[in-house]
Amino acid sequence: MFRLLPAALLLMLAIHSAQAQTDVEKRIQTQCILAEDGDIIEIPAGNFTISSTLSLDEKKNVTLRGAGQDKTVLSFKGQKQGAEGLKVTNSANIVLENFTIEDAKGDIIKTQNVNGIIFRDITARWTGKPDESNGSYALYPVQCQKVRIERCTAIGASDAGIYVGQSDSVWVTECTAKNNVAGIEIENTTNAWVWKNHAFENTGGILVFDLPDLPKKRGGHVKVYDNLVARNNYRNFAPKGNIVGTVPAGTGVMVLATNDVEVYNNKIWENKTVSTGIVSYYITETPINDKSYIPYPSDVSVHDNIYSDGRRMPTLSFKPSYRICIGENENGTFANLRADKLSLMSDHISRDKAPFNCNR
Amino acid sequence: MNAGSHFRLFTAGIAIISLVTGLSFNFSEDIAPKMHLSDYRFFTGNLSDLKPADGVFEYEVNAPLFTDYAEKQRFIYLPPGTSVTYTGQGAFEFPAGSAIIKNFYYFNDAVSRGKGKKMAETRLLLRENNGWKALTYIWNSTQTDADLEVAGAVFPVEWKNRDGKQMHIDYVVPNTNQCKGCHSYDGKFVPVGVNAAQLNRNNQLQLWAGLGKLSQFPDQADIPALFDYTTVGDPGHADAALLEKGARAYLEGNCAHCHNPHGPASTSGMFLEAAQNDRERLGVMKPPVAAGRGSGDRRYGIVPGKPNESILLYRIESTDPGVRMPELGRQLVHNEGVALIKFWIKSM
Numbered sequence: 099m100f101r102l103l104p105a106a107l108l109l110m111l112a113i114h115s116a117q118a119q120t121d122v123e124k125r126i127q128t129q130c131i132l133a134e135d136g137d138i139i140e141i142p143a144g145n146f147t148i149s150s151t152l153s154l155d156e157k158k159n160v161t162l163r164g165a166g167q168d169k170t171v172l173s174f175k176g177q178k179q180g181a182e183g184l185k186v187t188n189s190a191n192i193v194l195e196n197f198t199i200e201d202a203k204g205d206i207i208k209t210q211n212v213n214g215i216i217f218r219d220i221t222a223r224w225t226g227k228p229d230e231s232n233g234s235y236a237l238y239p240v241q242c243q244k245v246r247i248e249r250c251t252a253i254g255a256s257d258a259g260i261y262v263g264q265s266d267s268v269w270v271t272e273c274t275a276k277n278n279v280a281g282i283e284i285e286n287t288t289n290a291w292v293w294k295n296h297a298f299e300n301t302g303g304i305l306v307f308d309l310p311d312l313p314k315k316r317g318g319h320v321k322v323y324d325n326l327v328a329r330n331n332y333r334n335f336a337p338k339g340n341i342v343g344t345v346p347a348g349t350g351v352m353v354l355a356t357n358d359v360e361v362y363n364n365k366i367w368e369n370k371t372v373s374t375g376i377v378s379y380y381i382t383e384t385p386i387n388d389k390s391y392i393p394y395p396s397d398v399s400v401h402d403n404i405y406s407d408g409r410r411m412p413t414l415s416f417k418p419s420y421r422i423c424i425g426e427n428e429n430g431t432f433a434n435l436r437a438d439k440l441s442l443m444s445d446h447i448s449r450d451k452a453p454f455n456c457n458r
Numbered sequence: 459m460n461a462g463s464h465f466r467l468f469t470a471g472i473a474i475i476s477l478v479t480g481l482s483f484n485f486s487e488d489i490a491p492k493m494h495l496s497d498y499r500f501f502t503g504n505l506s507d508l509k510p511a512d513g514v515f516e517y518e519v520n521a522p523l524f525t526d527y528a529e530k531q532r533f534i535y536l537p538p539g540t541s542v543t544y545t546g547q548g549a550f551e552f553p554a555g556s557a558i559i560k561n562f563y564y565f566n567d568a569v570s571r572g573k574g575k576k577m578a579e580t581r582l583l584l585r586e587n588n589g590w591k592a593l594t595y596i597w598n599s600t601q602t603d604a605d606l607e608v609a610g611a612v613f614p615v616e617w618k619n620r621d622g623k624q625m626h627i628d629y630v631v632p633n634t635n636q637c638k639g640c641h642s643y644d645g646k647f648v649p650v651g652v653n654a655a656q657l658n659r660n661n662q663l664q665l666w667a668g669l670g671k672l673s674q675f676p677d678q679a680d681i682p683a684l685f686d687y688t689t690v691g692d693p694g695h696a697d698a699a700l701l702e703k704g705a706r707a708y709l710e711g712n713c714a715h716c717h718n719p720h721g722p723a724s725t726s727g728m729f730l731e732a733a734q735n736d737r738e739r740l741g742v743m744k745p746p747v748a749a750g751r752g753s754g755d756r757r758y759g760i761v762p763g764k765p766n767e768s769i770l771l772y773r774i775e776s777t778d779p780g781v782r783m784p785e786l787g788r789q790l791v792h793n794e795g796v797a798l799i800k801f802w803i804k805s806m
Contacts, residue, residue, distance in 0.1 A: 128609040131634050150610065153635035156645075178612070179630050181785045187638070187722070188645035203780030204750065210725065211645050233780055234750020240725050257750045264725065311727040311744060313719060339746050339753030339769060384745050384757075387738045 123148050133160045141197060143169035151180025157189045164197025167221045167251075174202040175225075181233075182208045183222075190214050200225055205235040206255075209242055217247045224254030228277045230335050235261040236278070239268075241314065248272055256335055257342050258283035259300065262290060264314035270295060279336040280305045280345065281327075286317045293324045301334040302342065302349035303327035303369065308356045308395075309341060310379070310388035318357035318397075327351055328367040344382045346371045355379045358397040362425075367406040374400055376422055401425025401456060423456035487537075487555055488586040495580050495595045495604040500535055500559055506577050506601045508561060513538060515671070519656040520684040521711030523784075524792040525562065526627055527619065528578065533559040534652075534671075541673040542652075542666070546682060549649045550657075550672075558583040558649055564617040578615055579631050580604050583641075583649050590647045592637040608634045627789055639786050643720045650715045655732065658683040684710055684732060688794075693801035705802035706732045708795055712784060728759055741770055742806075752781045762806035771799055 123146065129139045130152060136159050143165040152172075154160060162184075164170030174183045181204030186192050191214040198221040199206050206222040209215045222236035236252035239245045240263040251274045252259030259278035262268050268290035274297075275281030281297030283305040284290045290306075297303035304327055308317045327350045336343040345352065348371030353359045355378055366373045379386060379393035386393055398421075405427060424432060434448040492498055495505065502511045510516060514535045522530065536542065540553035552558070560581045567573040577597040584591045595604035596611055610633030616626040632639070641647050657663055658681045667675035690696050690704035709717075710732035716723035717730040726747050729739045738744050741759025746752070746769055754772035761767040773783040775796055782788060 124609050127633055127635075131608055149612070150630075150633075151636070153633070153639075155635040155638050177779050178628065178789075179779060179786070180636070181780050185635075187635075188642075203778065204752070210722065230751060232751070234748060234752070238748075240748070257748070261748075263748065309747060311738070312747060313724050313727065337749075337751045337753045338755040339757045340750060341745070341747075385743065387743070 122146050123150070123152075127152055130154045130157075130162070133157050135159050137161070138163055141165070141170050141172070145171045145173065147173050147175065148183070149174075149176065149178045151177075151182045151185050153180075153185040153187070154189060154192065155187045157186075157192065159191045160189070161193040161195070163193070163195050166196050167198050167219055170197040172197060172199045174200065174206075177201075177203045181205065185209070186212055186215065188212070192216070193218065195219050197221075198223070202233050204233045205238045206233065208235070208238045208240065209245075210240050212239070212242045214244045215239055215242050215246070217250050219249045221251040221253075222259075223252065226254075228254045228256075228332065228335055230256055230337055232256040232335075234258070234340075237261065238263070240264055243267055245269070246271075250274075251276070252281075253277050255279065256337060257340055258305070261285065262287050264312060265290075274298075275300060275303075277332060279332075279334055280342045281330065283307060283342070284317065284320055285309060286312050286314045288317055288319050290317075290320045292320070292322045295325045296328075297325060298328040298330065299332050300330045301332050301336075301347045302345040302352055303330040303366075304351045305342070305345065305349075305354070306352070306356050306359050307341065307354040308379075308392075310386055310391035310393075315390060316357065316392075318359070320356065320359045322351060322359070322361045323363045325364045326367070327364055327369065329369065331368070331370045341382060341384075344384075348372065350374055352377060353395050353398050354381075355391075355393050356395050356398075357392075359395070359399070361398075361400045362402045364403045365406070366403050373405050374403070376400070395422070397421045399423045399425065399456065401427060403427045403430070405429040422454050424451055424454040425456045489555055489557060489584050491584065491591065491593055491606070493606050498535075498557070498582075500533065500557070505603055506575075506597070508533070514559070515666075517652075517657060517662060518659060519651050519711070520659050520686045521656060521707040523651070523712055523715075523787070524795055525787045526629070526790045527568075527617075527625070527792075528562040528564060528629075529575070531561045531563075533561075535559065536671060541671050543673050544654065544663070544667075544675045546654055546676075546679075548643075548653060550652050550654075552585040552649075552652075554585055554587045556585045558585075558652060564615055567618040568620045569618070569622065576615065576617070577601055577604070578629050581637075590641075590649065592634060592641065592647065594631055594634070594637070596631055607631060610636065625790075630787075630789070632786060636786055639722060640715045640784070642716075642722050651711075655682040655684040656711070659686065687711070687798060690798060693798045696801065698805040701798070701802040701805045704798055708798055712792075712795065716784070741768075750780075752783075754781070760803055760806070763804060765800040765803040768803050771796070771803060774799060 138161040141164045183202030183206045186209040189212045193216045195218040200223050224232040234257035236255045236259045238261050242265045245268040247270045249272045255278040258280035259275035260282045263285045265287045270292045273295045279301045281300035281303045285307045331348045350366040350369035350373040352375040500514050503509050535557040537555040543551035562579045563575045563577045565571045565575045580595045582593045596607050597604040611631040612628050615629040666672035685703040685707040687704040687708040709730040713730040728741045744759045756769045765771045776782045
């Protein structure tokens with residue numbers, strides 16, 4: 099029975115091939131539906147216009163592979179159905195690699211509830227000038243475990259280019275994020291390493307956030323190192339209501355309300371507002387109704403970064419008991435702002451670094 | 459050893475266990491997926507008349523899902539001697555070998571229904587021994603039968619609506635994966651709408667229980683019931699209590715299959731079940747999590763008294779695939795639903 103059904107279905111598809119979807123779109127989607135353990139679904143070279151979300155669900159050990167980022171291009175311009183370009187759900191050990199995917203109405207690639215997901219050599223982008231009408235996330239694993247995003251490029255997201263949400267055990271490496279509101283964002287995620295990436299010309303380069311009201315409550319154990327975070331001065335084009343809409347243009351690295359974050363060995367260059375900010379959720383001026391949410395960051399260490407032509411590194415708003423440490427940073431300057439009061443009067447700004455000594 | 463001999467060994471084992479323990483096993487056969495809707499023999503006579511055959515009976519729900527003004531006729535098939543098992547919460551348990559059948563069609567003229575109808579698609583949920591299988595059948599142009607289609611399809615449909623307006627859409631048949639975009643609980647495929655609150659209307663459940671089609675139906679207990687939101691009438695003249703009942707039933711029927719802690723929209727933290735008592739979970743003054751441009755430059759899911767500042771309203775009023783809610787199954791705005799939600803938020 100298991101073997102018979104796909105055969106029967108393939109026969110049917112031959113009959114229905116004249117339907118309005120393009121043949122390639124239909125073939126890829128059909129292969130995704132019928133894929134069995136260990137299958138590799140090859141997408142040939144070419145520019146393909148896709149009208150509806152492509153999806154994989156309840157699969158194990160399946161690879162979706164293009165002929166190369168410059169050869170296989172899936173365009174969702176004019177998408178009619180579904181909010182995402184590609185969606186992978188309820189699966190294990192999935193590999194997506196070697197293609198370009200662009201202009202989805204919502205998120206470009208969303209993976210949810212996948213244990214073992216690799217994004218490799220993928221370009222995910224909105225073409226044209228970065229704009230409010232672009233979708234939210236280019237690469238968007240959420241509620242996943244064992245996430246690897248490597249050698250990918252994300253461009254033009256009106257929220258975050260690479261956005262890892264409510265996940266665990268995450269690598270983001272050798273990626274480029276450009277012209278997004280947030281280049282790379284790690285949100286309510288535990289055990290994430292973000293290294294050797296280039297985040298440039300976004301509104302904010304690399305963000306590590308914990309937000310209220312989510313099923314996965316607490317992120318943390320995040321390392322951000324060996325990255326180039328440069329010239330993230332792009333105007334904030336996020337639609338209102340979104341948390342990244344509160345990130346000021348000119349932000350290099352920002353840690354918001356997260357626990358146990360280490361930011362080191364990064365080159366943080368020419369970010370005009372705040373090179374590295376460690377901030378509480380209060381800075382968003384959004385009411386907190388989630389009783390179990392902790393709005394303050396804690397156990398945050400910033401050291402051995404190289405700053406150049408930046409401003410105000412880092413920005414703080416906490417008590418010493420939250421264990422924030424500021425180590426040696428080349429060209430680093432410092433200010434501590436009280437954001438949990440209504441005003442930013444001068445008496446709420448301190449330049450005293452002593453409470454944040456790493457050797458305490 | 460081949461699969462067949464495994465199976466024989468297995469059934470032999472079951473028989474022996476049955477003898478030893480005296481337990482009886484209900485070992486219903488799964489329905490094998492078929493190429494054509496007619497192959498199942500769920501209906502007699504002219505197929506598109508949907509006259510139920512033996513073992514098939516029609517059912518109704520209290521708070522239906524809006525899908526581009528399609529009309530729907532719903533049926534259940536139960537194998538002889540089996541029954542559905544009642545539960546107060548969640549989907550009823552269906553016996554292996556049973557099926558849920560949902561037909562989508564349009565009257566050519568919604569005012570003069572005598573002018574005929576166009577069958578668009580029939581969706582089947584087959585209950586197998588180890589879970590549910592979803593299959594979609596597309597009606598042929600002569601309306602004599604419907605053919606299996608797993609990869610989805612798009613075709614034009616036209617009709618005259620209740621206001622006499624000529625409507626036309628590219629009707630979208632979901633692919634198998636999209637089915638699970640809604641039919642999902644903790645990642646597992648589940649039916650939507652065959653639960654006590656949806657089915658408790660017009661003594662439907664009492665009738666089934668009397669006919670032996672529904673087991674473990676509680677005699678005296680309070681059976682939950684969703685409010686039939688279509689009975690609110692003009693929401694502009696409804697009081698706040700009626701709007702609350704109607705809107706919450708509407709959200710349950712149209713949103714809560716995803717927007718619950720175990721559904722695909724659990725990521726949003728916005729939960730729209732009729733039983734949801736936490737107003738912030740419902741979206742009241744709740745900032746969005748990953749709405750992106752779906753926020754429409756609005757700051758909160760629901761702003762009491764201010765529908766035009768509420769993201770919820772923005773998303774149900776939109777037809778943009780990257781903004782609209784629900785994500786699947788809707789291209790047109792459900793004007794009546796939008797009005798209900800608008801006046802509900804206004805009345806808060």
